[in-house]
Amino acid sequence: MDGTINLLLEKYSHSRRDSLIPILQEIQEEVGYLSEEAIVKVGNHLNIPTSKIYGLATFYNQFRFEPKGKYHIQVCHGTACHLFGAIRIIDIIERKLKVKAGQTTRNGKFSLEIVPCIGACAQAPVISVNGEYHSNLTEDHLGQVLIDLNGE
Amino acid sequence: MQFNIEVNNRVIEARKGETILSTLYRNGIKVPTLCNMKDLSPTGACRICVVEVEGKENLITSCSYPVEESMRIKTHSPRVVKARKTLVELLLSNHPDDCLYCERNGCCELQDLAIDLNIRERRISGKKSRHKLDLSSPSIIRDPAKCILCGRCVRVCDEIQSVSTLDFLNRGSKTLIGTAMARDLNFSSCINCGRCVMVCPTGALHEHGYMDEVLDSLNNSSLNVIVQYGPAVTVSLAEEFGIKPGKDINGLINAALRKIGFKYIFDTAFAADVVVMETVETLMQKLESNDGFPVISSCCPAWIKYAEQFYPDALPLISTCKSPQQVLGSIIKSYFASEQGINPNSIYSVSIMPCLAKKFEAQREEMTHKTISDVDVVLTTREFSRLIQLYGIDMHNIEPQTPDSPFGVRSSASKLFGASGGTTEAILRTLHFKMTGKEMSSMKYQELRMVNGVKEVAVKIGGKEINIVIANGLTGIRNLMEGILNKTINAHFIEIMACPGGCVNGGGQPFKSDDKDVKARMRTLYDIDDIDSLKVSHKNPLVIDLYEKYLDKEGSDKAKRQLHTCYSKRDVLL
Ligand code: SF4
Numbered sequence: 095m096d097g098t099i100n101l102l103l104e105k106y107s108h109s110r111r112d113s114l115i116p117i118l119q120e121i122q123e124e125v126g127y128l129s130e131e132a133i134v135k136v137g138n139h140l141n142i143p144t145s146k147i148y149g150l151a152t153f154y155n156q157f158r159f160e161p162k163g164k165y166h167i168q169v170c171h172g173t174a175c176h177l178f179g180a181i182r183i184i185d186i187i188e189r190k191l192k193v194k195a196g197q198t199t200r201n202g203k204f205s206l207e208i209v210p211c212i213g214a215c216a217q218a219p220v221i222s223v224n225g226e227y228h229s230n231l232t233e234d235h236l237g238q239v240l241i242d243l244n245g246e
Numbered sequence: 247m248q249f250n251i252e253v254n255n256r257v258i259e260a261r262k263g264e265t266i267l268s269t270l271y272r273n274g275i276k277v278p279t280l281c282n283m284k285d286l287s288p289t290g291a292c293r294i295c296v297v298e299v300e301g302k303e304n305l306i307t308s309c310s311y312p313v314e315e316s317m318r319i320k321t322h323s324p325r326v327v328k329a330r331k332t333l334v335e336l337l338l339s340n341h342p343d344d345c346l347y348c349e350r351n352g353c354c355e356l357q358d359l360a361i362d363l364n365i366r367e368r369r370i371s372g373k374k375s376r377h378k379l380d381l382s383s384p385s386i387i388r389d390p391a392k393c394i395l396c397g398r399c400v401r402v403c404d405e406i407q408s409v410s411t412l413d414f415l416n417r418g419s420k421t422l423i424g425t426a427m428a429r430d431l432n433f434s435s436c437i438n439c440g441r442c443v444m445v446c447p448t449g450a451l452h453e454h455g456y457m458d459e460v461l462d463s464l465n466n467s468s469l470n471v472i473v474q475y476g477p478a479v480t481v482s483l484a485e486e487f488g489i490k491p492g493k494d495i496n497g498l499i500n501a502a503l504r505k506i507g508f509k510y511i512f513d514t515a516f517a518a519d520v521v522v523m524e525t526v527e528t529l530m531q532k533l534e535s536n537d538g539f540p541v542i543s544s545c546c547p548a549w550i551k552y553a554e555q556f557y558p559d560a561l562p563l564i565s566t567c568k569s570p571q572q573v574l575g576s577i578i579k580s581y582f583a584s585e586q587g588i589n590p591n592s593i594y595s596v597s598i599m600p601c602l603a604k605k606f607e608a609q610r611e612e613m614t615h616k617t618i619s620d621v622d623v624v625l626t627t628r629e630f631s632r633l634i635q636l637y638g639i640d641m642h643n644i645e646p647q648t649p650d651s652p653f654g655v656r657s658s659a660s661k662l663f664g665a666s667g668g669t670t671e672a673i674l675r676t677l678h679f680k681m682t683g684k685e686m687s688s689m690k691y692q693e694l695r696m697v698n699g700v701k702e703v704a705v706k707i708g709g710k711e712i713n714i715v716i717a718n719g720l721t722g723i724r725n726l727m728e729g730i731l732n733k734t735i736n737a738h739f740i741e742i743m744a745c746p747g748g749c750v751n752g753g754g755q756p757f758k759s760d761d762k763d764v765k766a767r768m769r770t771l772y773d774i775d776d777i778d779s780l781k782v783s784h785k786n787p788l789v790i791d792l793y794e795k796y797l798d799k800e801g802s803d804k805a806k807r808q809l810h811t812c813y814s815k816r817d818v819l820l
């Protein structure tokens with residue numbers, strides 16, 4: 095990971111503050127999340143205090159600060175899914191898996207992310223686990239999905 | 247350029263380029279503000295300062311809007327007052343409302359606004375903000391539930407102190423102030439200077455208080471509770487008791503401390519004299535070999551932590567001499583304890599300081615040897631005033647007393663430690679004597695006084711030019727440090743104080759004081775020096791005694807062991 099970030103920063107060798115967001119996006123793309131180390135490196139590179147980078151990154155939902163879990167669960171919170179009970183779904187997942195949005199469970203098995211519309215409004219509410227969609231979710235259905243994942 | 251505008255049907259004079267708010271203030275018209283900070287660029291975040299300007303549809307934030315010719319302004323029209331009131335009601339809607347138990351009860355700007363705007367009921371109620379207290383730092387407690395997101399702390403930390411520990415995290419209703427990676431303060435780059443505490447309008451940032459610890463120890467008859475107080479405390483405490491700013495109440499402080507029940511009372515200024523002796527010794531040695539300059543001052547623990555984080559390469563330049571607080575703490579538990587036949591383990595050493603970083607300093611690992619800490623606990627000037635209240639002592643009706651021997655005499659040079667430039671002045675007086683064998687004819691170094699920011703000064707001692715830099719507040723610190731490290735700034739001695747103006751303006755001093763009060767405190771220190779007959783540290787008979795009986799001579803092995811310390815690089819997120 096060390097090398098990845100260094101390589102990436104080399105590309106931005108003459109950049110200034112305005113490239114902060116693209117740099118962070120690219121790191122997240124490559125590494126999956128913004129580690130403390132990444133934030134420190136970017137800070138040194140652009141000469142920006144880490145508090146400012148962290149402040150800016152937390153402003154946007156897209157950034158995460160922990161590596162993804164083995165199962166990365168994305169819950170859609172677009173308008174349609176919201177109307178069909180996305181909040182309830184988030185709530186259940188948070189409780190059952192003991193994980194908070196944006197975080198990863200201690201054992202590294204699950205991570206939870208809340209995302210804007212993922213384009214399956216007709217089948218709301220929708221979640222995706224490692225890219226695989228589970229649509230028209232009922233509470234029972236969700237419960238089963240979680241049990242299956244947990245069992246593995 | 248000047249022109250007239252009309253405010254509340256009165257014509258007043260405005261200056262081109264200033265904000266509406268500045269014009270109003272200059273003309274004695276009061277408008278409430280929250281996020282606005284003197285000398286810093288406006289952000290317009292809180293909107294409390296809104297006024298109505300004829301011809302403009304929306305209310306305008308006076309702190310960020312420039313005055314324009316022939317403006318007609320209403321500062322307290324029904325529309326304006328209603329808007330302000332609603333804003334404050336919104337701020338209060340999720341506020342914890344535990345004012346009675348709040349650190350800032352009675353000196354809270356939110357409370358004041360609610361009173362001024364006649365808010366008498368909760369009209370808007372929101373979900374109470376619930377956040378964990380951050381108790382990790384020995385100096386500063388963060389209570390995010392009381393934060394109104396004015397951003398003042400973020401801005402002093404960035405713009406005045408160049409530390410940038412804090413920023414806004416998250417957004418919308420989840421916004422809060424926090425550190426990089428949301429670490430607890432004690433694991434962040436915070437230097438504990440407490441400037442954020444001084445500007446926070448509410449109780450969201452306040453000092454880590456240790457009153458209970460002090461009370462417990464006072465009530466514990468097996469302990470010898472000893473107290474010291476810093477030079478800048480005697481010229482500020484009076485304000486807490488309604489006495490005019492700048493009054494020196496040193497004698498009353500001794501009397502009050504004795505009433506409270508402290509067994510021995512010492513003035514930290516005595517130890518400042520010792521610090522002068524040790525620092526001058528270091529300078530003399532370096533002058534002899536003409537090598538190893540500059541020597542950078544070590545009295546300010548906030549500056550020390552700053553250097554340990556941001557400029558580890560400069561650590562070898564910092565004087566190894568402990569600060570006066572730690573020096574006194576150390577000799578109390580060694581020399582004094584053995585003179586008195588007291589077991590150092592039974593001494594509880596309290597220090598009253600104008601400073602929040604001193605709380606951190608007392609807990610530094612380097613300040614404890616074989617489980618005995620130089621200083622056990624540090625109270626601020628503010629906590630001290632509460633202690634006095636608690637014991638029901640009437641400061642208007644007690645007789646002044648003197649501190650205890652064997653540290654009962656101080657030079658007036660040591661008092662100057664309380665103001666930026668003062669440490670240097672005290673050191674130069676003794677350096678002059680050591681270099682030339684003669685006392686200075688006039689003791690004053692006017693050019694070292696009332697410095698604002700960073701100043702380079704050259705003085706002549708016995709034909710030799712000694713170069714000095716004085717810095718207070720950390721605004722210009724980066725340039726200064728770069729200059730030192732790449733040798734474009736060549737000085738013999740550099741004094742750095744984290745607080746603008748020095749300790750008279752420390753983070754533990756009374757709230758609600760302004761520049762004028764701080765200047766008054768400073769002036770009093772210089773006045774004390776004017777009338778005192780013992781103006782130099784090296785003539786303090788008790789300091790001479792201490793060296794004769796215990797420390798041997800300046801820079802001796804014993805002095806090194808007792809009075810000196812070391813610094814090391816700190817790993818925090820910068
Ligand atoms: S300048 Fe004085 S009050 Fe301020 S942090 Fe330093 S030692 Fe404390």
Ligand code: FES
Pocket residue numbers: 170171172173174175176211212213214215216218219220
């Ligand atoms: S709102 Fe959920 S898929 Fe569009």
Ligand code: FES
Pocket residue numbers: 278279280281282289290291292293294295296307308309310
């Ligand atoms: S004081 Fe003007 S917007 Fe806050």
